[in-house]
Each structure stands twice: as C-alpha cells, then as structure tokens.
Amino acid sequence: MAKRNKKVRIRKAPAAPSAAFEATPERLAQAGNDNMSLVKAPIDRAGQRALLTRRFADSYVDRLLKAKRLTYAQWYAADWYREIYQLTGIEARVVARYDITHASASGTNYGMAVTERQAQARMRWRAARETLPSHMLALVDRIVLHDMVPALQGGVQRARFAERLGRALQPLAEWINAPNL
Known part of the structure; x- marks a missing residue:
C-alpha cells in the first residue's frame, strides 16, 4: 500500500474580542x-x-416624507386620517375571543359606536372621506390605513406613485388646515 501525504492545516488563533462600542x-x-x-x-x-x-418602524407615508416626496401638510393629513380611523373603532382589534370577560360583552353593538368619542370620530372620518377624490379612496385606504404598498420597479414608478398619493391627500390637507412647514 502506498502512503498518502497528509497536509497539515494550521488554524489561526481566533482574534481577541474587541472592546464594546457604545452607541454614541x-x-x-x-x-x-x-x-x-x-x-x-x-x-x-x-x-x-x-x-x-x-x-420604531416607519410607515410608507413616513418614508415618503423623509425622501421629500410628500409635503409636510400631505403627511400630516395622512397621519390625521389614520389616527381618526383608529379612533372610529371600525376595525376589530381582537380577531377571535372565546370568553366573555369584557364589560360590553353582554350584548352586541351591531356596528354602532360604543362611546360618544367613537361616534364623533366616525362622523369626522366620513366627512374626511368626502373630501378625498372618489377614485383615490381605495388607494389612500390601502396605503395610509393598512400600509399595503404595491411592488414598484424603478425610481420613475416610485416618484409617479408618490406624486399620485400626494395629489390624493392634498384636498384633505386643505380641509383640515394642515400646517405647512
């Protein structure tokens, strides 16, 4: 039998751990x-x-403001619209609950507002929806409320999309007298 020559590998010693960096x-x-x-x-x-x-996670509208694709007034209108929508309580916070432990569980509200604040928020939200262009309602709801952004390819498409969203939010910004910084 022939003998095989084995190559011996010499491993380098691991580097000493560096000093911890402080997050300055x-x-x-x-x-x-x-x-x-x-x-x-x-x-x-x-x-x-x-x-x-x-x-903190940024929403798509926040990133558009940072990229200067939306004005501050348009961003403010989008943020206001999302906040009012959350106050309305239209979207359920709990998907399924099997026990009845909360105070309003004695009966169902059939979609009616539970509190006066909720009722006022629903009236403001409906009035705000009337100011938005009707053909842009689905787009604004998808992006502002649910943060669902379509897959866009290239900077030109993104710029056009941001411009379209800005045009949709501008009437709302004027209606609520959003500050312009």
Missing part, C-alpha cells in the same frame, strides 16, 4: 439608520443612566 450619537449618525433614537433611561435606583436605542 456620532456612531449612530454614521450608521445612517433613521429608525434609531437615543433615549436616556435609568438602570437602577442608584441614579445611573444608560443610553438605550429603540427601533
């Missing part, structure tokens, strides 16, 4: 992530403080 505002700015913010929070009762980073 300068390093976060270099990272270029706009979803991070610094929040000072107490660690313990002794008064020590630490910098924590928290991430």
